[in-house]
Amino acid sequence: MVQTPPHPTLLGVDVILVGTFLVAIAALAVMLAVYAAVTVRDPMTKRVKALNDRREQLKAGIVTANARKRASLVRKNQTTDAMKDFLSRLRVLQDSQVTTVTQRLAQAGIRKKEYAVAVIFGRLIGPIVLGILAGTMLYWVHLFPTWGAFKRFMAFAVMVIAGYKAPDLFVTNLVNKRTGMIRKGLPDALDLLVICAEAGLTVDAAFGRVARELGRAYPELGDEFALTAIELAFLTERRSAFENLAYRVNLDSVKGVVTTMIQTERYGTPLASALRVLSAEFRNERMMRAEEKAARLPAIMTIPLILFILPVLFIVILGPAACAISDQFINRKV
Numbered sequence: 001m002v003q004t005p006p007h008p009t010l011l012g013v014d015v016i017l018v019g020t021f022l023v024a025i026a027a028l029a030v031m032l033a034v035y036a037a038v039t040v041r042d043p044m045t046k047r048v049k050a051l052n053d054r055r056e057q058l059k060a061g062i063v064t065a066n067a068r069k070r071a072s073l074v075r076k077n078q079t080t081d082a083m084k085d086f087l088s089r090l091r092v093l094q095d096s097q098v099t100t101v102t103q104r105l106a107q108a109g110i111r112k113k114e115y116a117v118a119v120i121f122g123r124l125i126g127p128i129v130l131g132i133l134a135g136t137m138l139y140w141v142h143l144f145p146t147w148g149a150f151k152r153f154m155a156f157a158v159m160v161i162a163g164y165k166a167p168d169l170f171v172t173n174l175v176n177k178r179t180g181m182i183r184k185g186l187p188d189a190l191d192l193l194v195i196c197a198e199a200g201l202t203v204d205a206a207f208g209r210v211a212r213e214l215g216r217a218y219p220e221l222g223d224e225f226a227l228t229a230i231e232l233a234f235l236t237e238r239r240s241a242f243e244n245l246a247y248r249v250n251l252d253s254v255k256g257v258v259t260t261m262i263q264t265e266r267y268g269t270p271l272a273s274a275l276r277v278l279s280a281e282f283r284n285e286r287m288m289r290a291e292e293k294a295a296r297l298p299a300i301m302t303i304p305l306i307l308f309i310l311p312v313l314f315i316v317i318l319g320p321a322a323c324a325i326s327d328q329f330i331n332r333k334v
Contacts, residue, residue: 083117109220126167134160175250181220182224182249182254183251184286185217185218189210192213192214193207203261207228224245227248228244243258256278257278
């Protein structure tokens, strides 16, 4: 005897259960949106604090030779230390992984190196947690009783893979958003750098001035330029400050700017003319990206047009005629 499901199903999935989950997610999203709107904070406060911490670290590393004072500036996190010890005992913590994740976090705007251990720990724990949760829901609770063995195994595998990839996807999303914001403001920043160079400002003063001018419009770019200005003022080699900028920003345009700055510092070539050429190239590149998006728009709109707009248009146009024909020929009284 076949047991009929108590609720309607679509492809073996309980529609009422999925709708309940979607409503709960929507309610949670509304609550988070209201909380974010009520508790609005100035984004510059956190950035200024991070820049001041970096300035104090550079000052302590150059000015003072007191190891105790220098160590007091390095704040340890007991949670990440415990994660590091746990991963070290399991022999799964490699220096190459930590270096790669640290660079990705720096490109995402997170400059605390101890968070790299947390990302690696998330890769290890995520599949275990989600695998146990999926196994409990699929094989013990039998949340989807109509699913077969293959479908349950595929759902279990998807949950395990999602648990492993979730930290990397989260960091990659942050990197892409930050890189996009920096790409938008780079041509304007180079124009301001040209003006500052022609006005006679030094390189570190020019970077600081551009950071103050663009801090509100492009906070990510202003943050990077302000940090570069601090490192130019404190580091013994100015080349290291420019290389750190290329290290923190995952953008070929910024790497081109860094190469130009290093060459001008090394060979004494005019900085304003080189930056002017780069600014023109970046503006042309931004215009080409806009034209590319505009050219792709008709192809992207084809499927929504066919699926959503044309059926509604046909119903609006042919609906009254169909109703009239139905009244005249089908529903006509003899």
